[in-house]
Every structure is written in C-alpha cells, then in structure tokens.
Amino acid sequence: MAADTQADGDRDLGIPSDWLEPAMAANGIGSFDWDIRRDRVAGDARARRILGLETGPIVETEPERPADGVIDPDGPSMSSAEFLDLIHPDDVRTVSRRIRRAMDELGQCGAYYRTVMPDGTVRAVRFRGRVLADEQDRPTHMVGFVWDATAELHKRRRADENAAEREERTRFIREAARALSEAVTSADVARVFTELPLPGIPPDGLLLATLENGRIQMRAATGYHGANHVPHDRVPLDSGHPGAVALRTRQPVFISSRADYARRFPEAWPKVAETERNSWAFLPLIASGRPIGVCVASFDHERALDYDDRTLLSTLGGMVAQSLARARLHDAELELAAGLQRVLLPRRVPPVPGFETAVRYLPAGDGLQIGGDWYDVIPLPGGNVAVVIGDVQGHDVHAAGVMGQLRIALRAYAAEGHPPAAVMARASRFLADLDTGHFATCLYAEVSADYGSVYAVRAGHLHPLVRRNDGSATVQHVQGGLPLGVDPELEYPVTRFTLDPGEILLLCTDGLVETRKLELDAGMERLRRSFEDGHPEDLGELVDYVSGRAAESHERDDDIALLLLRWEGLEGRAREQLRRRIAQADLARISEVRAELRDAVRRWGVGDLADTVELLASELITNALVHTDRDAMLTARLHRETPGGPARLRIEVEDESDQWPTRRTPGEQASSGRGLMLVEALSDNWGVEPRGSGKRMWFELVSPGAADA
Template sequence: MPTEPESPGPALPSGPPTTSSGRARPPAQAARRHALRTAPGLAAGRLAPMLSGGLPLATSDSTPDWLEPAMAANGIGSFDWDIRRDVLEGDLRACTIVGLDAVEKGRFDRSSASFLALLHPEDAPVVRRRVERAVSELGQCGAYYRTVGPTGAMRAVRFRGRVLADAFGRASRMVGFVWDATVELHKRDRADRLALLREERSRFIKEAARALSEAVTVRDVARVFTELPLPGLPPDGLVLASFEAGRVQVLGASGYRPEELAGYDRSVLPPTHPAAEALRGRAPVFCASREEYRERYPDVWEQARRTTRSSWAFLPLVASGRAIGVCVVSFDDDRELDADERTLLSTLGGLVAQSLARARLHDAEHELAAGLQRVMLPRTVPSVPGVTTAVRYLAAGSGLQIGGDWYDVVPLPGGHVGLVIGDVQGHDVHAAGIMGQLRIALRAYAAEGHPPAAVMARASRFLADLDTDHFATCTYAEVNVDYGVVYAVRAGHLDPVVRRADGTAATVPVAGGLPLGIAPDEEYRVTRFSLDPGETVLLCTDGLVEARGMDLDEGIARLTAVLAEPLADAARTGRDPLEDLADRIASQAADSSEREDDIALLVLRWDGPEGGLAAQQLRRRIGQADLARIAEVRAELRDALRRWGVAELIDTAELLSSELVTNAIRHTDRDAMFTARLYREPAADGGRARLRVEVEDESDLWPTRRTPGEQASSGRGLMLVEALADGWGVEPRGSGKRMWFELTVTPAE
C-alpha cells in the first residue's frame, strides 16, 4: 500500500552527485527547470519506477560486483530508468519481484505507461506523484505499491530510487532497488486489522458505558445488554441474571428459547455450576468447547447438553464487593477466546454490574416511594349521591417521585361533600409523611361537621404544632349537594376553576389566607359560589399549571382552554365524560421525564337530583354567636328560589327571613333552625306556588307586635312581616316556638 512521501534517506550507491566531466551542477532552480523541460515521461504524467524484461544494466552506473552477492542474498533487484527516452531496464530479480512472467514480458514495452498499467489503480497516482517530485527536485523517492497480475493475483513491492542529472544539471536517469514486500505488507495489514479491531472495541466500550449509564430500571439494563453488538466476536446467546439469596432470576436473554431458561429462572443455583464458580471466585469462567464443559462440570452438563451452544463465558457481576448477578455469553462453535477478547468481556461485565446495581436501587426506591404515596393518598374516592368525582395523581419525573401533593373527598353530615386539594412544601419522604398526617387531621375536622373556615384554621394549628418547619397550601370546599352551593376556603393555594353549563370555563376568585402552619391563629374567610346541574368545579396543585418555561398565568389559560373543550360522548366512549375530561387535563402536563413537581387533580360535577331540579326544601341551623351565618343563609335562600323557578319572591322572602332569624337570635340564647319549603298546586287547581318559611327557637317568649315611633331603631320587623307576607303566625313547639310566613305566586298566563 503506498504511503505518504518519505524523508530522503542516505544516498544509494548510484553515482556521485557531480557530472562525469567534473563540472558542477547548476543551481537547484535551474536544474528543476531543465528537468521539466527535457523529461518526456514527466510531461505526459507517466513517471514511475520501471522494470524491463530482465535485460542486464548497460549503463556505467551498474551495480558494483561487491554489492551483487548481498542483493542476491536478500532478494533485492535493481532498475534503471532513462527518463529522456522513457525506457526502463531491470535485472531478473526485479522482474520476478514485480511479477513479469514470459507472457507479461511480451506485452511490456518498457515504457512508463506500460508499467503504470501493472499497478493497482489506487497506487499508480501515488507512485507517479512521488516520482514527479523526485525528478523535479533531483532527489530521492520510495513507496509501497501493489501489482495486479493477469489472473488477478496481487503482490506488494517496495522501491527506492534516486534521480541522476546530466552534465547540464537536467534529470537524466533514475536508478534504484526493488524488493518483495508482500510479507511486510501482510504484517502491516494484520497490524491495521488489529488496530481497527482495538478501535472498534474501545468504541464499543464507550458506547456500552453510555447506553448502560442511561438505563434507569433493571428492565432497561437487561434490554441494553441483550442488544449490545460485541465487536469481533458476535455471540449467539446472551443471558443476564440477578443473584439474590442463592436464587437466580433471569432478567433478560437473547438467542435462547424460553424453555431452555425455564429450569434456571427463580431456582437455586447448583454449587457446581460454572456460574456459581464465577460468583464465588469473583472471576470470569470460560469454557472453549462442549468437551471442556462436560469434563469440568459433569454434574450440570445435562442441562447444558440440551442447548446448541458449544462455548461459554460466565461473567460475574460484582458491585461494592457483593456478587449481584451473572452474564452468560455463549457461542454455537468452539471458541478459545484470546486475552483481548477476555479482557473485553470482563470490562463489559464490570459495566453491567455497576449499571444493574444502580438500577436495582432505583427500582427499590421507586417501589418504596410508590407504595408510600399509595398509602398516603385515599385508596378510593367515596361515592356521594348527587355528585360525580374524578381524581388524578402524577408523580414528579425526577428524584424519588414522591411529594406532598394530595387530594381527598370527604362525605359530610347532611349529605354534603368536602373537597380537599393541598401541597406540602418539599418533594421527599418527609414531605409525604407530613402530608399523610395533615390529610387525616383535615379529614377528621371536616367529618366532625365544622364549617369550612373552622376546618382550615384547625388544620393550620395542627401543622404548626407538628413543628416540622414545613408549611402547606390548601383549598377546602364544602359542596351543598341539595342545592349545588359551594363554600370555599383557600390557604395560599390556587383558585378553583369552574366549567359552566354553556361550556365556558373560568377561575372563581376565593378569599385567601396564609398557608397552613405559618400563622396558627389565622382566621380564614369563606367564599360562596353556586353550581347549576351538570357544571364542574376543578381543584389542582400548581404542578399542573406551572413548569419550566410556563408561568402561572399561561398555565391557567391553558387549563381553562382544555376545560372548555367539548366533553366526550358517553354513549360512544362507554365512560363517564368526567373521566375523559380528567385524562385530557392530566395529559396536558409536562412529560414525566421533565416534570419537576407532583400533580394532584380533583374534578367534581354537580349532577343534582333526578330531573335536574334541586330539592325544594332548605333547612339550616344558625348558631347563636355565628352572626355571619345569617348572611350565608340569605344567599342560599336566593339561590334556592332561583332554582325553584320563583325568582320573583327573592327580595321579599330574603327580607322577611332576615327579620325572623334576627328576632330569634336576638331575643333567645339558643340556636335557631331555619326551614324554607316550596309547595306547588296541581295545574288543574291553578298551579300556584306557595313558599313557607319557618324559624324555630327554644324560647317561650312570644313576639309582640309594637308600633314604634319615628325615632325608634327597632320594633318594625313584625310590621314588615304583616305588611308583605300573604300569611304569618307563631306556633308553640314543645319547649319553644315556631314563627312562619308564606308567600304565594300565581304562574303567568
């Protein structure tokens, strides 16, 4: 194979550097100009070392007699090229080395073009270029080249020549030597192949290390191992197995039938098995043939005999000084692995061991985190008549995949339902533990029947008493299932989002307070809003609407856009549209590999009673000291009358109800019970609607109608009731009394 130009070596015995007449050569530049002007082979681009048909050298620079025996002993031939006449001459050895047999000699016309035709097409340009340079510089050149015979046989030749100048300093002749370099070239080819194989193995180790470093789970490690292309020794079978408590578990395999591995999977590894020997000695075990396997391990030969394998390599997987598994590399033919191949397999075993140990730790941590998260979150969501709920939880894409986000659905006294969504600071096991305690405490407070503000205040004090240096954000909403009224409390959390009956979606502003655990004495305000049948309220944690590259406003806008999309057809999908909606919202979250925060999602749809109409009765207890409850009851009454279809009674009913409730609270020291009922007459009887409002208390003191003066600040309540109600009265009730009034409305024609 030709190489790049070599540096000029020592002068060959091919004549003195001066002319025969003793005249000095012209300067180098003049010599090059003369050579280019007078060399016919150079002008034609055909210059190369040439050989004749074995004619003796006829020049005055023939090989000296003292050098001939040395050349003959070393198989070196000589050549002489007349550059001006483009004629080549060489001795018999040179012809033999080049491969000119009798047939070739007849075809060879001793010209440069004829000789170039003998060379390999890849080598001829290189040889020509080097000779041209030597002629132009009156210097030396040399190269490897290959000749191709008429039968396609190829041989390698090496030459070295020197250009001689005439009396005028022009290139006249090139003389030199040739010798057979086939063996030398074969050595170089073998060295090149070995170097290429080493390069491939080094590249394989780098690629295997990269692929195994990216493997996260044990399944990933098994997949990467069984798909690795081993350079130079492609195996016919690969097995990766873990070793725990004396038992083997096959993690992955290629090139084996399932029945061939069934006897080993989850079984005790025999102590005489070569894999057991490799694990005990922490060193690979190689079997080059079936005979060697049978002789060394006769006790377990029967299982190996049933396979088609003929040679094996058992590589122990050792991590942190502990044997955790074994790799088996097998071949269908007998194979005695050399030192480089064994080193390659041993290195691969070390890489697989480290990756497998890391993957097993990851799987164990993931299972621990997933189990802990399952215990902390509700296993099931209770079914409450009148509402439909759907929940989703997505763990963070990094770390232990566990955090402090949670959701809960709590059945409350009176058929109501409580919705909880929260997020404890942090994304670790500590945060998950705090979340579990806080969820249980908040659930207990809600189940006891405390109003939403009291539930949130008690939860905040509970978290502060834990003294964990953690805080939590939370939104708690109590839903009146009878009327679709929602009482929401927010502690540093996101506002709820409501999807209305017309398909629009928007956030509902809720009065907020400090996160739980920061100010134990924080008082939280309640925000009230209502739902129509079929409307949906959504609570979520910030992981759904905040991510890298997406701020909160953008996330809320995306969420409301998804929520406003048309719902799926239950008849077509066979699922409740709320479940499809929850899946669609969760799918908008960032990919699990990039998500930095947990996501908890709770969706509730108020279905209402059958027919879509709320029950036409409202009953509420008003505490003696809870004056804010009066305003809440008035608001609930407004919603109820609007839903019952008697909105024209709202103003009058609200005013009179407020008077009766205020009278009961002011003049007694007990709680009051407020009840509103709507009665409808049949259409045949006119279809009138009659609203009856009752306020019960436990006082025996009856109200007295008075006529207050112009400057009096009280005493007009019963006057308003008498003037505006269609009927009113006071009835005894055991230890107390019941005040009532009625309003009637006749449907329009």
C-alpha cells in the same frame, strides 16, 4: 544506495559496494535503473526475479553470483509502459502519480504495489527510487531498490486490522457506557445489554439474570428460544452451575466446548446437553462488593476466546453491574414512593349523589417522585360535598408525611360539619402544632347539593376555575389568607359563588401552571384555555386533557394535583333534606343558614312556610348558641304522605349541651325570653329530646298542599 551513474546514460553504473551487496542479497533486495530519456528500465537479477521476469530464489543467504548485484545496461530491459503493465490495475494510478511528482520535484518516491506473477499469484512489491538530473536540472535517470513486500504488507495489514479492531472495541465500550448510563430501570438495563452488538465476537445468545433470594433468575434474553434458557433460570447460588460458580468466586467462567462444559461442570451438564449451544461466557455482576447477577454470552460453535475477547467481556460485565445496581436502587425508590403516595392519597374518590368528580396526581419529573400535593373529596352531612386541593412545601418524603397528617385532620374537621372558615382555621392550628417547619397552601370549597352554592376558603393557594355551560372558562376570585401553619390564630374569609347544573369546578396545585420556564400568569392563562378547549362530556377525558397539556408543554419541576367537580343539579337525587353545622362563635353563619333554609323550602314546594320556618329556626339556633358553649347542627326534612298532598316540614337543632331550655313569660320591657313562646305559638308541634350527650330541639309545620316552587 545504487552506484553513481554518469549523465546521458553513457556512464558505467558499476556495482554496489562490497558491504552493501551481501546485505542486499541476504534480504532479497534488487536494484533498478530507469533511463528516462531512452525510456528503458533495467534491473539486476534479483529485481527481475522479484518482478516475475525470471525464476529462481529471491533471497540468497550467500550470494554465489556477484553479477546478481550488477545492472547490465545492455541486458534485458523494458519500457515504463511495460513496467506499468506488470502492476495490478488498482495500483497503477498510485505508482504513476508518485513517479511523476518525483520527476517534477527531482526528488524521491516510493510505494507499495501488487504485481501479478506468471503463475497467476499476486505478490506485493515495494520500491524506493531517486531521480537524477543533468546540469540543466533535467531528469535523466531514476535509480533505486525493489524488494518483495508480501510478508511486510501482510504484517502491516494485520497491524491495521488489529488497530481497527481496537478502535471498534473502544467505540463499542464508549457506546455501551452511554447506553447503560441512560438506562433508568432494571428493565432498561436488561434491554440495553441484550441488544448490544459485541464487536469481533458476536454471540448467538445474550442473557441477563439477577440474584433473587439465593437464586439466579433470568430477566431478559435475546437469541434464546425453546429450552435454551432453561439451564440458566432459577439456578441456586450454592449449585455447581457455572453462573453460580462465577458469582461465588467473583471471576468470569469461560467454556470453549461442550466437552469442556461436561468435564468442568458435570452437575449442570445434563440440562445443557439438551441445548444447541457449544461455548459460553459467564460474567459475574458485582457492585459495591456484592454479587447481584450474571451475564451469559453463548455461541453456536466452539470458540476459545482470546485475551482481548475476555477483557472486553469482563469490562462489559463490570459496566452492566454498576448500571444494574443503580437501576435497582431507582426501582426501589420508585416503588417506595408510589406505595407511600398511594397510602397518603385517597384510594378512591367516594361517589356523591348529584356530583361527578375526576382527579389526577402526577409526580415531579425528577427526584423521588413523591411530594406534598394532595386532593380530597369529602361527603358532608345533608348530602353536600367538600373538595380540597393542597400543597405542602417541598416534594420529598417529609413533605409527603406532613401532607398525609394534614389531609386526615382536615377531612375529620370537614366531616364533623364545621363551616369552611372553621375547617381551614383548625387545619392551620393543627399544622402549626405539628411543628414540622413546613407550611401548606390549600383551597377548601363546600358545594351545596341542593342549589350549587359554593363556599370557598383559600390559604395562599391558586384561585379555582369554573367552566360555564356556554363553554367559557374563567378564573374565580376567592378571598384568601396566609398559608396553613403560618399564623395559627388567623381567621379565613369565605367567598360564595354559585354553579348552574352541569358546570365544572377545577382546583389544582401550582405544578400545573408554574415552572422554571413559565410564569404563573402565563400558566394560568394556558390552563384556562386548555380547560376551555377540552370536551366536558366525559370528566375523565377532560382531566386527562388538561393534565396532558401541562405535561407535554414543559418538563414538570413539581408534582401536580388536579381535581374536577361537576354539579349535576337536583335531578335524580333526594331533594327534601338540608343539614348545616353552625359554629358556636360564628353568629354570622346564622344569616347564611337562614337564607339557605328559605331557598330550600321554596325548592321543595312549600314556599308558604318560608317566613315561619325562617323565624322559628333562627330562634332555635340562636337559643342553642347563646345559652350553650357548643356548636349547633340544623337539619331540615320534608315528608309527604302522598304526592301533591299535605307536607310536614320538620326542623331539628342539635347541640351537645345538657342544659335544657326553660319556657318563661317575659315582661313587656324584656329584650329576650320569647323564643320558645314563638315556637309554641307558630308551630304545629314542637319538643325537646335527649340524644346521648346533648339534646335535640325540634318543631314541625304542616302545609295543606304543594305550592309552586
């Protein structure tokens, strides 16, 4: 430290001790004394040279002038204001504040500051001082050391810059990891990589390529234009291209110049020679021990990447590889799920005269995005249509497989002409026989093309909705039973309701109305409002609106199937045919078919035949069901030779029994045996025809003219 001083500035400041002065001289450290009361700052020769007040070397390996370490009180000095004038303006405030605090606290202070030398150069200086006080604790002197800190400050600045660069790279790795972890598909990974701002080594081009069938194929690039990307696209893995070498050796390849490229990779150089790049980094993408692609970072100027740069790029390559492997697996799962779902669901909805339909399927928001929800539209004999909506328990591949089998079976039962209750009962027995451990909810509805009657059967499913012509939408209650596959012997009740021309029937699965955040009743009310608010003119827009409201309001926890059906009425379609199947064990169905037949002949303009045709058709149907063990199929057709002229109504009842009817004369007390007698007596013509397996019984009635419907 500086030599002891005496109070009031009259004491001999002395010189540093014998061991301290050589050390100070060797390190270029000068000493100073600021007489606070007189406001004079004095320093030894080294201090004056450090401050630029004298010329000469600062560091003396062998001090030749001991006087250099002596502060001469009568020698050159300056005021504190003159001292502050030597300091760079940007540093004056810091130095002044620290000096004032040391004087107030009678303590120590120190600071780095810059001083402008007489030749205009800027030198960094550091000082350390201590405030001395008298008996009344008033500051009298500040003594201390001063030395040239230019090299020290540069070293410290470089250390700060290195620390800032390390922090920037750490932050980059953290942000890159976050962005890559959020990338879902391979396209997302490619986009994230090509948009990464590499710190300290901003490349002029970034390219991501994947290994496909033994070739490196470019997937995304930024900073590439013209032919710059050509040398790195569709490169064989067994070639001498640096990207192929990086994949084969599983080590990054760094090329610092064009000459380096030509020397190390002569086979690939001719194509690269036509590009504008001058240095490259090829990073192999290795995931689970398998090469899956390569990243390329290129620069317009020659660049020899240092250890830190190469470490950063290699780390980035590893992160991209893991993210790309995960994304490719996700892409494969999505492709599998989408393909399987396309196969299991109807490829298209068949057009049915008199009806308009629209369907949508939305996969669940997470998981494999495949499930057991399905829809179907089935044309039926006689021009009617059946609509189905169902949901097999679960949304995985197993559920989808069960759904596919159940959909095909139910479609087959419906196409055979079975009534709705029989279709549902048979589908339940089919699912139970599969023994998959799954059950399914389902809603099946048969809609009459002639007069809009709907016969609906529900197996543990949601009720349908109907939008009326006045714009209102209501939930249509349908009697229900247990889900399919639970009780194979269960008989399902049928609910009948009607649609007016232009009215719309909506069927959906519970994914549309129920989530973890939304209860079923609230979801049904939301669905009803959205069904009511949508525009019914375009059924496609309406189904998108209804499904979109559900998808936007809540995250989808389950897949969704949605089907809309509009009955357009009789206009523009064949009016004069009715076809119905009556199950052998369903004698109650005879009453329903009889009522439909009566309504049909009235609509066809031959209402005068309604009573007769109802009686005779009932006799034929009953005869087929009672005397055979098979189902019966009723077909009614009306033929007119000229508009408004005589009409011929033909009724046919088909069964699969080879037993032919026998006409007999019953006694007065007999309770049966008069059916064929009535047919023969009341019809204009009748007969029995073979039809391969089974027979067809028929009769015809002639109306002299068209009557009012």
